Amino acid sequence: MEFSISLNQRVSLSASFSPTAKMVGVSGVSGAGKSSLLSALAGAEASAKVNVDWGVDAARVGVVFQQPMLFPNLCVQDNLLLSQRYAKQGGIDFQKVVEGCEISELLQRPVTTLSGGEGQRVAIARALLNGPDILLLDEALSAIDIARRHRIYHFLSASAVAGYFRCLFVSHDWQDLALFSDALLIIDKGRNQHCGMTQDVLRALSVDELGSNPFALLEGEVTQTAEQSAHALQTVSIDNTPLFVNQCSVVDSRAKFVLYASDVSISIPSDNHSIASEQSSILNALRCEIKMINDSEAKTTGKVLLTLEAGNHCFYSRISVLSLSRLGLEKGQQVVARFKAL
Amino acid sequence: MHCCRTHGFSWVVKAAALPMVFLAIIFTNYALATQNDEDPLKIAVAANFSQPAKQIAALYTEKTGIPVRISVGSSGTLFAQISRGAQFDLFLSADSARPNALITSGKVNADDVFPYAQGQLALIVDASLFDIDTLNWQQLDDVFCASSQRLAIANPAIAPYGVAAKEVLSQGNAWECAQASMVKGNNVIQAYQFFESGNVPVAFVARSLVVDRNDILEVPSHLHEPIVQSLAITAPQDNKHRASAFVDFLLSADVQRRLVALGYETIAEPGANE
Amino acid sequence: MPLDYLPAIWLTVKLALVTSVLLLIIATPLAWWLARWQSGFKPIVQGIIALPLVLPPTVLGFYLLIAFSPDSPLGAFWLNTFGSTLAFSFEGLVLGSLLYSMPFAVQPLYGGFSQLDNRYLTVAKSLHLTPFAIATKLVIPLCKSSFVVAFGLSFAHTLGEFGVVLMIGGNIPQETQVVSIALYEQVESLNYSGAHTLSLVLLAFSLLLMVVLYWFNGKGGLGWNSQSR
Numbered sequence A: 001m002e003f004s005i006s007l008n009q010r011v012s013l014s015a016s017f018s019p020t021a022k023m024v025g026v027s028g029v030s031g032a033g034k035s036s037l038l039s040a041l042a043g044a045e046a047s048a049k050v051n052v053d054w055g056v057d058a059a060r061v062g063v064v065f066q067q068p069m070l071f072p073n074l075c076v077q078d079n080l081l082l083s084q085r086y087a088k089q090g091g092i093d094f095q096k097v098v099e100g101c102e103i104s105e106l107l108q109r110p111v112t113t114l115s116g117g118e119g120q121r122v123a124i125a126r127a128l129l130n131g132p133d134i135l136l137l138d139e140a141l142s143a144i145d146i147a148r149r150h151r152i153y154h155f156l157s158a159s160a161v162a163g164y165f166r167c168l169f170v171s172h173d174w175q176d177l178a179l180f181s182d183a184l185l186i187i188d189k190g191r192n193q194h195c196g197m198t199q200d201v202l203r204a205l206s207v208d209e210l211g212s213n214p215f216a217l218l219e220g221e222v223t224q225t226a227e228q229s230a231h232a233l234q235t236v237s238i239d240n241t242p243l244f245v246n247q248c249s250v251v252d253s254r255a256k257f258v259l260y261a262s263d264v265s266i267s268i269p270s271d272n273h274s275i276a277s278e279q280s281s282i283l284n285a286l287r288c289e290i291k292m293i294n295d296s297e298a299k300t301t302g303k304v305l306l307t308l309e310a311g312n313h314c315f316y317s318r319i320s321v322l323s324l325s326r327l328g329l330e331k332g333q334q335v336v337a338r339f340k341a342l
Numbered sequence B: 001m002h003c004c005r006t007h008g009f010s011w012v013v014k015a016a017a018l019p020m021v022f023l024a025i026i027f028t029n030y031a032l033a034t035q036n037d038e039d040p041l042k043i044a045v046a047a048n049f050s051q052p053a054k055q056i057a058a059l060y061t062e063k064t065g066i067p068v069r070i071s072v073g074s075s076g077t078l079f080a081q082i083s084r085g086a087q088f089d090l091f092l093s094a095d096s097a098r099p100n101a102l103i104t105s106g107k108v109n110a111d112d113v114f115p116y117a118q119g120q121l122a123l124i125v126d127a128s129l130f131d132i133d134t135l136n137w138q139q140l141d142d143v144f145c146a147s148s149q150r151l152a153i154a155n156p157a158i159a160p161y162g163v164a165a166k167e168v169l170s171q172g173n174a175w176e177c178a179q180a181s182m183v184k185g186n187n188v189i190q191a192y193q194f195f196e197s198g199n200v201p202v203a204f205v206a207r208s209l210v211v212d213r214n215d216i217l218e219v220p221s222h223l224h225e226p227i228v229q230s231l232a233i234t235a236p237q238d239n240k241h242r243a244s245a246f247v248d249f250l251l252s253a254d255v256q257r258r259l260v261a262l263g264y265e266t267i268a269e270p271g272a273n274e
Numbered sequence C: 001m002p003l004d005y006l007p008a009i010w011l012t013v014k015l016a017l018v019t020s021v022l023l024l025i026i027a028t029p030l031a032w033w034l035a036r037w038q039s040g041f042k043p044i045v046q047g048i049i050a051l052p053l054v055l056p057p058t059v060l061g062f063y064l065l066i067a068f069s070p071d072s073p074l075g076a077f078w079l080n081t082f083g084s085t086l087a088f089s090f091e092g093l094v095l096g097s098l099l100y101s102m103p104f105a106v107q108p109l110y111g112g113f114s115q116l117d118n119r120y121l122t123v124a125k126s127l128h129l130t131p132f133a134i135a136t137k138l139v140i141p142l143c144k145s146s147f148v149v150a151f152g153l154s155f156a157h158t159l160g161e162f163g164v165v166l167m168i169g170g171n172i173p174q175e176t177q178v179v180s181i182a183l184y185e186q187v188e189s190l191n192y193s194g195a196h197t198l199s200l201v202l203l204a205f206s207l208l209l210m211v212v213l214y215w216f217n218g219k220g221g222l223g224w225n226s227q228s229r
Helices: A034-041 A076-085 A094-100 A116-129 A146-161 A174-180 A198-204 A321-327 B009-033 B047-064 B075-083 B097-104 B140-146 B160-169 B174-179 B188-196 B237-251 B253-261 C002-036 C042-054 C057-068 C073-082 C090-115 C118-126 C131-142 C144-159 C163-168 C179-188 C192-220
Strands: A002-007 A011-016 A023-027 A048-053 A061-064 A134-138 A166-170 A183-188 A191-197 A215-224 A234-238 A241-245 A249-251 A254-260 A265-267 A284-294 A303-310 A313-320 A334-339 B041-046 B068-073 B090-092 B113-119 B121-125 B151-154 B182-185 B202-206 B216-218 B227-233
Touching (some): A011 A034, A023 A034, A023 A146, A061 C118, A076 A094, A094 A116, A116 A134, A116 A146, A174 A198, A174 A215, A174 A254, A183 A198, A198 A215, A215 A313, A234 A254, A254 A313, A265 A321, B041 B047, B047 B068, B047 B188, B075 B090, B075 C179, B090 B097, B090 B237, B097 B113, B113 B160, B113 B237, B140 B160, B140 B174, B151 B160, B160 B174, B182 B188, B188 B202, B227 B237, C002 C042, C002 C090, C002 C192, C057 C090, C118 C131, C131 C144, C163 C179, C179 C192
Parallel strands (some): A023 A183, B041 B068
Antiparallel strands (some): A002 A011, A002 A048, A183 A191, A234 A241, A249 A254, B113 B227, B121 B216
């Protein structure tokens, strides 16, 4: 898929993505032009010059905005059925969509009684039932709570992989973007700042661009799924170390999860080779090396940011200046990073 | 919601401005009104007599210096207004029924009602559309039963000229024949309007409306009851003498002669002293 | 005797009904286009449409009389096509009433359409609904009260039409003698009891109509458009 858009002064960019990118995330600071971009791609901006190749002939484009805009004169089910009536062949089955968007209990409700999150779920289902080739989501899950949101993203991701559509979604949430996108487009002031496969883009971002709580996207092999274990956690192997992870995105047997700097603590390894600590509730321990210590905010927040590396996995830890000096941490030192199963 | 600033001169000025302007207009109007040395004579006139009435009023003002104010309306409406207290000094009706009705209802005395003119009917025809080379007034059937063209008259239910037209058509079967194609204007002027605008090719109108034209056919007056137009003096007691003076003028020989030129017949009995 | 007035009453109702239905058909696309049109000329068009609100009806009737005459293009066309004059006919009254009551149909519809959130239409288009489906399944249900008000007001306004009919009607029973004209005739011929009867009928009917209209509008009203979900 590739497109180039020019819309007045708001947006002027081109981007292209590999055919394997089924879910493309779009991000940028507020006012960067994300909504205008989506609006133009949807064909809703009369004054925009849009040049798009979706990779599909005569592509049907569906769009869901942050405001659900459900038709108030119809109940939820009628909204869905109306959409399905004008769908092309080969869309996802009605029941599957209803389950995937978790709206089974809402079907008979009048639209005006729905909460923000409920409305958004219905709006997504309605767009899906229309059988789009391309699905554009403009912060369309913003009002849905995190657990349900992830489940819906999973559903969308699985459907996209199954070939029903390709999805472009705008989000502010770095975790959502990191976990569920194959490719990323970062916009700043209406221009293409970064564009490419997700891991590449994330690695290219500087620490400041990662937001106030820097994070890393770690990817590894699933050695034990949640269903197989006695506890409801996936076991993911990072640098040959089993890690217990809750919120992650699993495709085939590869899992991705986001690790925030604020969740990572540092400890000095003892002589004992085993670092796994059965005395603490912090489940995960990973040997790593301190690549960099960033103390630019030390005076203001009393914290420093460590860049750590384990194998070829790079991630961050934010600790207090006090801890830094107590532990006597230095660049190049081998330490153990500890974090809970998130 | 902003709080009114109750301090400061400007607020007072602004708040008082509108009522002041309003009052100023009213006072000015009143002042201007009382500036006339003479109160005008207020006359209500039926529509068909409005042109002659204006001419005669102008002559009267020229002669006596008394201004005359004319209100034109339909006889029925004016009657209704006068019955309910409208202040006119004179009511010049298109018929006699209305002034007589005022006597019956006690609004005026019998000796305050005078005939002032006699109306005449005329027939106007668009010869290109309506076949009328020989018109036998005794045999109107031939003309009106043969043609399907529309005919306009004043509404007999409410206009004396319409009553007369109906009487004329009732010689023979013409009235029945014409029913299907008849169009009724609410007064004789509207019947004329229908003709003038080209919507009907033939119409019974008042002679006074078409006195300047020479393509009209005068309707023999013996074919209908006379259209006697009467007036009623409706002035309050203290103004009656001024109203009477105007009536005398209206009924004077000179003025009556003018009426002939305007398409009316003089009334059979000449009016009061000249 | 009240039965004598039945033809006039029926004629009046028929005129109001035909006019209101036709007005809905004409005013809907007009109001829709107007609601979506952005231009400096808009006030001019709106002013023209609103003219019948401020013009004395007799002025309108007068110009219609001239326009209906066989001497002018419209009247001549009608005469040639249908064999009778446009003036003094029910069809002529309908034409006059369409102009006379037009603003009463356009204004409520314009208001309703302007208030309709554009995003509903964007979404409907993105769901590939046909324009017909958008009109029937979305616009009409969401603007239902505007349609009702437009119909009701044009109907009520046409019921009371007088000045225009006076000029072009010709007072033909069962063809152009509507209640207001019959009423006028009663007053003019000093038949006040007949006038009372007709007036009361017209008054009662109009009041009933307006009450029903306001009741419906208050109930159904603006519920949908003010909140977008």
